[in-house]
Amino acid sequence: MTKLDVVPVLAEAERQFPETIERLKAFLRFPSIGTAPAYHAATKDCAAWLAEELAGLGFDASVRPTGGMPMVVAHHPGPAGQDVPHLLYYGHYDVQPVDPIELWDSPPFEPTVVEDAKGGRIVARGAVDDKGQVMTFVEAFRAWLKVHGTLPCRVTVFIEGEEEGSSPSLEPFMHAHKDELRADVCIVSDTGMVDADTPAITTSLRGLAYVEVTVQGPSMDLHSGMYGGVAVNPNNLLVRILAEMVDADGRVAIPGFYDGILEPSAAVTESWKAFPVTEAQFLDGVGLTGPHGEKGRSFLERNWTRPTLDINGIWGGYTGQGSKTVIPSKASAKISARLVPGQQWEKIAPAILKFVQDRLPADCRMTYQDFGSSPGITVPAEGPWIEAARAGIAQVFGKEPVLMGCGGSIPVVGSFKEILGMDTLLVGFGLDDDRVHSPNEKFDLICLRRGVQTHVAMLARLADVSA
Amino acid sequence: MTKLDVVPVLAEAERQFPETIERLKAFLRFPSIGTAPAYHAATKDCAAWLAEELAGLGFDASVRPTGGMPMVVAHHPGPAGQDVPHLLYYGHYDVQPVDPIELWDSPPFEPTVVEDAKGGRIVARGAVDDKGQVMTFVEAFRAWLKVHGTLPCRVTVFIEGEEEGSSPSLEPFMHAHKDELRADVCIVSDTGMVDADTPAITTSLRGLAYVEVTVQGPSMDLHSGMYGGVAVNPNNLLVRILAEMVDADGRVAIPGFYDGILEPSAAVTESWKAFPVTEAQFLDGVGLTGPHGEKGRSFLERNWTRPTLDINGIWGGYTGQGSKTVIPSKASAKISARLVPGQQWEKIAPAILKFVQDRLPADCRMTYQDFGSSPGITVPAEGPWIEAARAGIAQVFGKEPVLMGCGGSIPVVGSFKEILGMDTLLVGFGLDDDRVHSPNEKFDLICLRRGVQTHVAMLARLADVSA
Numbered sequence: 001m002t003k004l005d006v007v008p009v010l011a012e013a014e015r016q017f018p019e020t021i022e023r024l025k026a027f028l029r030f031p032s033i034g035t036a037p038a039y040h041a042a043t044k045d046c047a048a049w050l051a052e053e054l055a056g057l058g059f060d061a062s063v064r065p066t067g068g069m070p071m072v073v074a075h076h077p078g079p080a081g082q083d084v085p086h087l088l089y090y091g092h093y094d095v096q097p098v099d100p101i102e103l104w105d106s107p108p109f110e111p112t113v114v115e116d117a118k119g120g121r122i123v124a125r126g127a128v129d130d131k132g133q134v135m136t137f138v139e140a141f142r143a144w145l146k147v148h149g150t151l152p153c154r155v156t157v158f159i160e161g162e163e164e165g166s167s168p169s170l171e172p173f174m175h176a177h178k179d180e181l182r183a184d185v186c187i188v189s190d191t192g193m194v195d196a197d198t199p200a201i202t203t204s205l206r207g208l209a210y211v212e213v214t215v216q217g218p219s220m221d222l223h224s225g226m227y228g229g230v231a232v233n234p235n236n237l238l239v240r241i242l243a244e245m246v247d248a249d250g251r252v253a254i255p256g257f258y259d260g261i262l263e264p265s266a267a268v269t270e271s272w273k274a275f276p277v278t279e280a281q282f283l284d285g286v287g288l289t290g291p292h293g294e295k296g297r298s299f300l301e302r303n304w305t306r307p308t309l310d311i312n313g314i315w316g317g318y319t320g321q322g323s324k325t326v327i328p329s330k331a332s333a334k335i336s337a338r339l340v341p342g343q344q345w346e347k348i349a350p351a352i353l354k355f356v357q358d359r360l361p362a363d364c365r366m367t368y369q370d371f372g373s374s375p376g377i378t379v380p381a382e383g384p385w386i387e388a389a390r391a392g393i394a395q396v397f398g399k400e401p402v403l404m405g406c407g408g409s410i411p412v413v414g415s416f417k418e419i420l421g422m423d424t425l426l427v428g429f430g431l432d433d434d435r436v437h438s439p440n441e442k443f444d445l446i447c448l449r450r451g452v453q454t455h456v457a458m459l460a461r462l463a464d465v466s467a
Numbered sequence: 468m469t470k471l472d473v474v475p476v477l478a479e480a481e482r483q484f485p486e487t488i489e490r491l492k493a494f495l496r497f498p499s500i501g502t503a504p505a506y507h508a509a510t511k512d513c514a515a516w517l518a519e520e521l522a523g524l525g526f527d528a529s530v531r532p533t534g535g536m537p538m539v540v541a542h543h544p545g546p547a548g549q550d551v552p553h554l555l556y557y558g559h560y561d562v563q564p565v566d567p568i569e570l571w572d573s574p575p576f577e578p579t580v581v582e583d584a585k586g587g588r589i590v591a592r593g594a595v596d597d598k599g600q601v602m603t604f605v606e607a608f609r610a611w612l613k614v615h616g617t618l619p620c621r622v623t624v625f626i627e628g629e630e631e632g633s634s635p636s637l638e639p640f641m642h643a644h645k646d647e648l649r650a651d652v653c654i655v656s657d658t659g660m661v662d663a664d665t666p667a668i669t670t671s672l673r674g675l676a677y678v679e680v681t682v683q684g685p686s687m688d689l690h691s692g693m694y695g696g697v698a699v700n701p702n703n704l705l706v707r708i709l710a711e712m713v714d715a716d717g718r719v720a721i722p723g724f725y726d727g728i729l730e731p732s733a734a735v736t737e738s739w740k741a742f743p744v745t746e747a748q749f750l751d752g753v754g755l756t757g758p759h760g761e762k763g764r765s766f767l768e769r770n771w772t773r774p775t776l777d778i779n780g781i782w783g784g785y786t787g788q789g790s791k792t793v794i795p796s797k798a799s800a801k802i803s804a805r806l807v808p809g810q811q812w813e814k815i816a817p818a819i820l821k822f823v824q825d826r827l828p829a830d831c832r833m834t835y836q837d838f839g840s841s842p843g844i845t846v847p848a849e850g851p852w853i854e855a856a857r858a859g860i861a862q863v864f865g866k867e868p869v870l871m872g873c874g875g876s877i878p879v880v881g882s883f884k885e886i887l888g889m890d891t892l893l894v895g896f897g898l899d900d901d902r903v904h905s906p907n908e909k910f911d912l913i914c915l916r917r918g919v920q921t922h923v924a925m926l927a928r929l930a931d932v933s934a
Contacts, residue, residue: 035788035789096791097787097791099785099787100688103687165789165790166790192693206692206695208692208792210790210792212790217755218753218754218755219753219754219755220570220753220754220902220905220906220907221567221904221905221906222753222904222905223875223903223904223905224775224777224779224803224805224875225673225675225805225873225874225875225876226659226770226874226875226899226903227753227770227874228673228775228777228805228874229760229761229769229770229773229774229775229805229874230746230749230750230757230758230759230760230766230769230770230874231750231753231755231757231759232755232757232759233777233778235777235778235779235780235781235800236709236713236776236777236778239706239709239710239778239781240710240713242703242706242710243706243707243709243710243711244710246703246707279697282697283697283698283830286685286686286687286689286694286698287685287686287687287830288684288685288686288698288699288830289829289830290697290698290699290830291697292697292698292699292828293696293697294696299697302696302697303693303694303696303697306696307696308691308695308696309703310691310695310700310702310703310792310794311700311702311703311706311783311784312691312702312784312785312790312791312792312793312794312795313702313783313784313785313786313791313793313795314702314706314781314782314783314784314786314798315781315782315783315786316778316780316781316782317778317779317780317781317801318564318566318779318780318801319780319781319782319799319801320564320566321502322502322632322838323632323633323677323679323779323801323803323838324563324564324779324780324801324904325675325677325777325779325803325875325876325904326779326780326904326905327777327779328779328780331781332786333702334784334785334786334790334791336691336790336792338691338692338695338696361759362756363750363754363755363756363757371789371790406692407692407693407694407695407696407697408690408692408693408792409692409792432693435687436690436693437688437689437690437791437792437793438687438688438689438690439687439688
């Protein structure tokens with residue numbers, strides 16, 4: 001048992017909470033859209049701010065340049081002279097673009113606390129993804145250091161600025177700094193809870209394949225009167241090909257798409273029976289009743305352990321106001337597949353591209369961009385680290401966390417395992433209605449508060465694990 | 468026989484041709500995009516310029532306000548004391564938008580004469596559609612007036628500024644000014660020739676139905692990880708519905724779509740056998756080899772007398788650079804059908820909308836805009852007016868014009884017949900490679916020149932018809 005008492009640290013976390021909100025607001029004011037060149041300076045400023053915060057807490061913190069947006073890396077040795085576990089905390093300070101900007105109720109980079117029946121929420125781009133979640137552990141460190149002058153574990157903080165842009169610099173940086181980054185276990189707060197009172201540990205993640213295709217027909221835009229019925233219309237052609245990708249039962253028709261998929265274990269599906277949210281409740285929050293998606297599969301399967309194919313963007317021809325009788329020269333779509341454990345993840349993007357290419361008339365051609373792929377991942381659902389995390393979570397929430405899947409992707413989890421040999425604990429504090437990647441993204445204050453407390457309690461428990 | 472000799476008028480048209488080009492350039496410099504509010508002032512300036520040109524020729528010319536862009540109306544009484552036919556010349560001074568602007572080789576409103584093997588071309592938005600074609604008869608009038616001090620017929624000129632925006636003010640204006648506009652026959656130069664040496668009279672036109680639909684699913688944009696497989700994706704949904712609209716044989720699957728269609732007469736299809744352009748030649752100019760479109764129908768049928776369904780625009784989700792894992796709240800498409808004589812033209816737009824509505828899941832909804840419809844039209848292929856036009860054309864080109872169809876729509880032709888009881892002569896001078904509605908729209912100088920001469924010659928022949 002760590003010699004450091006956790007009770008006064010939890011009290012300090014409560015006491016400092018109003019300041020925690022102010023510090024999160026400062027973090028959120030940086031328009032750190034890492035994928036947009038116009039915001040690169042602001043993104044780098046955000047990294048510098050975060051490094052200064054960590055240095056102010058006593059970390060050996062630095063901003064580390066990459067070919068893209070920099071990494072923030074910070075180290076704290078933990079209690080002097082004790083053999084304690086070494087924990088790596090990962091997160092990201094970059095955020096999604098804000099469009100459509102006209103749907104925001106307040107400016108996305110002017111964080112606004114809105115009162116509501118649940119105790120209020122902070123609204124801003126990045127509120128929960130991932131700045132608010134990063135602050136849950138930074139503020140936990142702050143409370144520990146204020147009360148005890150040290151942390152109960154050795155801690156490395158590793159925060160990147162390219163997560164929303166497929167993390168091109170991440171793996172090269174990991175390879176180049178293996179010794180500096182290798183720890184006993186990694187902790188990531190970029191996932192969600194069941195609801196504000198029901199914590200969760202995420203044990204599976206979907207991967208992602210993402211491509212953009214452009215189908216070119218005529219060498220120029222044409223008048224639909226002069227050429228309609230004789231020339232190929234790339235809009236019509238692309239629509240026909242994309243429609244063939246998913247059949248009437250919601251199954252993806254791309255050859256090999258389902259090959260190798262591992263069904264979740266009986267123990268995992270058994271644990272889902274306790275999941276307290278129904279499909280109807282889940283969809284109600286976004287104005288739908290459903291069901292949608294693959295027939296013959298349960299709600300949680302479709303959400304967590306079945307692959308998908310989504311058209312994330314499509315455009316071609318005249319899209320302004322009014323009418324224009326054009327047959328466009330080309331049409332484009334951004335297509336992504338969520339991938340699951342066992343699926344032949346490296347083959348999916350090529351298979352999507354081949355599916356399009358195979359259906360083109362001889363006088364049309366395809367160009368494409370491949371934005372990278374990552375596999376679906378299963379995280380061990382047992383062992384000393386997860387047991388310590390469960391105990392810390394239970395101390396704060398008064399109940400055991402639910403083991404759940406996550407439909408999204410956190411590719412870094414695979415990289416930590418592959419490059420640094422570390423398992424990851426996925427303990428996050430988001431809610432399904434947080435409007436991640438959407439206008440009016442928010443983080444409930446109760447989630448922020450419980451997140452800080454949970455990291456305080458988890459640190460005490462993790463300190464007791466014999467690495 | 469008119470007492471006015473046409474030979475010196477043809478000579479004058481030739482003499483003045485360099486000035487004709489300069490006057491057309493002045494006309495083309497007005498960015499008269501009638502559908503774009505930012506260009507309304509310039510569009511009205513263009514109308515004023517045109518009225519002044521006609522007044523300068525001796526017409527009683529005026530700019531007539533409407534709820535939208537104004538009409539230019541001008542009258543010339545013809546030779547004093549003679550009972551001559553009354554001709555109405557129709558055209559439009561508004562032009563299409565210029566996007567995609569980056570594909571223009573010269574600024575669209577800085578008309579540029581480019582030398583080429585065919586004797587040069589003038590490049591600008593509106594070069595052929597329809598400012599250049601309007602100038603063919605204005606400059607013919609100029610030559611007649613210069614040589615003889617009058618025209619051989621009574622002439623009314625009627626030029627609108629909303630043709631590219633479905634002419635919302637046109638029919639109300641016709642109804643309000645029936646007596647002023649009614650003539651013996653209408654002459655429209657907004658169609659094409661077979662090639663620069665092969666003139667044509669167009670005897671059928673396709674109509675148009677044009678709608679925009681938006682399919683709404685979730686109440687907000689969603690993260691494709693959190694919701695993929697469970698929420699409906701409006702991009703996927705819209706693509707599936709649109710793909711169903713046209714079957715694998717290129718036939719439109721909308722119920723009732725083909726009802727009532729009149730096949731062209733044997734005489735007309737017989738005349739097509741002489742049409743000197745093959746499908747391969749037609750498509751080669753736009754980088755295609757084909758065939759495309761409805762199976763079992765000839766090239767000219769598909770181009771002129773078979774209806775089509777084209778997606779003129781489609782958009783939904785993220786369309787910027789890079790990747791965004793969004794399931795959009797909604798997706799939209801602009802959909803138009805080219806319509807042919809006999810087709811139940813008023814039922815097509817509602818049928819398209821019903822087709823979409825019928826395929827929506829219960830928790831999705833559709834909104835739409837209807838941009839108006841017009842029927843396919845057949846113009847009489849015999850009679851004294853068309854015989855006079857044939858003779859005038861033959862005098863200039865040294866050969867008879869081909870009778871052809873036009874795949875595009877000139878809805879005003881139907882309005883002239885219905886409201887004013889007039890038939891229309893469709894004699895135009897465009898070529899298939901004129902890039903109508905596309906970047907680098909052009910009008911070959913040889914076509915402009917022969918167009919002016921043809922209108923000079925036609926005026927002499929039309930003067931001899933006993934109205």
